[in-house]
Amino acid sequence: GDSVTQMEGPVTLSEEAFLTINCTYTATGYPSLFWYVQYPGEGLQLLLKATKADDKGSNKGFEATYRKETTSFHLEKGSVQVSDSAVYFCALPSNAGGTSYGKLTFGQGTILTVHP
Amino acid sequence: NAGVTQTPKFRILKIGQSMTLQCTQDMNHNYMYWYRQDPGMGLKLIYYSVGAGITDKGEVPNGYNVSRSTTEDFPLRLELAAPSQTSVYFCASETNRDSNQPQHFGDGTRLSIL
Numbered sequence: 001g002d003s004v005t006q007m008e009g010p011v012t013l014s015e016e017a018f019l020t021i022n023c024t025y026t027a028t029g030y031p032s033l034f035w036y037v038q039y040p041g042e043g044l045q046l047l048l049k050a051t052k053a054d055d056k057g058s059n060k061g062f063e064a065t066y067r068k069e070t071t072s073f074h075l076e077k078g079s080v081q082v083s084d085s086a087v088y089f090c091a092l093p094s095n096a097g098g099t100s101y102g103k104l105t106f107g108q109g110t111i112l113t114v115h116p
Numbered sequence: 117n118a119g120v121t122q123t124p125k126f127r128i129l130k131i132g133q134s135m136t137l138q139c140t141q142d143m144n145h146n147y148m149y150w151y152r153q154d155p156g157m158g159l160k161l162i163y164y165s166v167g168a169g170i171t172d173k174g175e176v177p178n179g180y181n182v183s184r185s186t187t188e189d190f191p192l193r194l195e196l197a198a199p200s201q202t203s204v205y206f207c208a209s210e211t212n213r214d215s216n217q218p219q220h221f222g223d224g225t226r227l228s229i230l
Contacts, residue, residue, distance in 0.1 A: 034218060036218075036221075041223070042223050043120070043122075043206055043221035043222050043223045044159075044206065044208075044221040045221070046219075049218065089159070103149075103161055103174070104149075104159070104161075104208075104219060106158035106159045107158055108156055108157060108158045109156070109158055
């Protein structure tokens with residue numbers, strides 16, 4: 001079945017450091033790929049998405065490129081801020097057993113803490 | 117612009133008690149979902165609904181029930197609370213089966229069973 005694997009966490013960085021959070025996936029076909037972010041005490045929000053191979057999603061300085069060859073969708077940011085401290089989830093929509101609902105399969109989440 | 121609203125935000129239950137987690141959305145979305153989030157485990161789908169009157173089981177439905185009498189509301193029922201149901205519960209909705217569109221999440225209900 002479909003699955004998403006994220007890098008082990010947590011990740012602790014100093015402000016203005018470079019961030020990479022790895023995400024690889026196993027899926028049938030070429031689904032859209034998402035990064036969701038969860039700030040403390042809040043629900044998940046869509047951070048960015050890519051809908052086909054070689055697409056680059058971007059938002060709030062974060063970027064991720066849909067790599068079909070390596071089945072990866074790594075999240076990057078050139079200079080993190082304290083306000084980026086959150087939990088980040090890689091996800092893909094998948095059909096289980098041919099059903100038509102839009103189930104999301106999530107990675108386990110990566111906790112990011114940014115210090116001043 | 118309310119989006120997806122969940123109540124309560126926090127709740128402590130004793131083993132064997134029952135309760136209903138409320139979820140309502142004002143976006144006229146057909147699809148609604150209940151997930152639970154356990155530490156280090158990502159989110160797991162409990163139940164989902166593709167429209168009023170239609171519900172089905174997800175990955176981890178045992179110990180839960182749902183109903184969908186209106187498009188807006190999708191309550192989750194715990195009949196006999198167990199410690200294994202201590203978790204954070206998220207409700208989500210989306211407009212249709214277009215996988216390019218994101219699901220919208222509520223802020224969650226943190227539930228502790230003691």
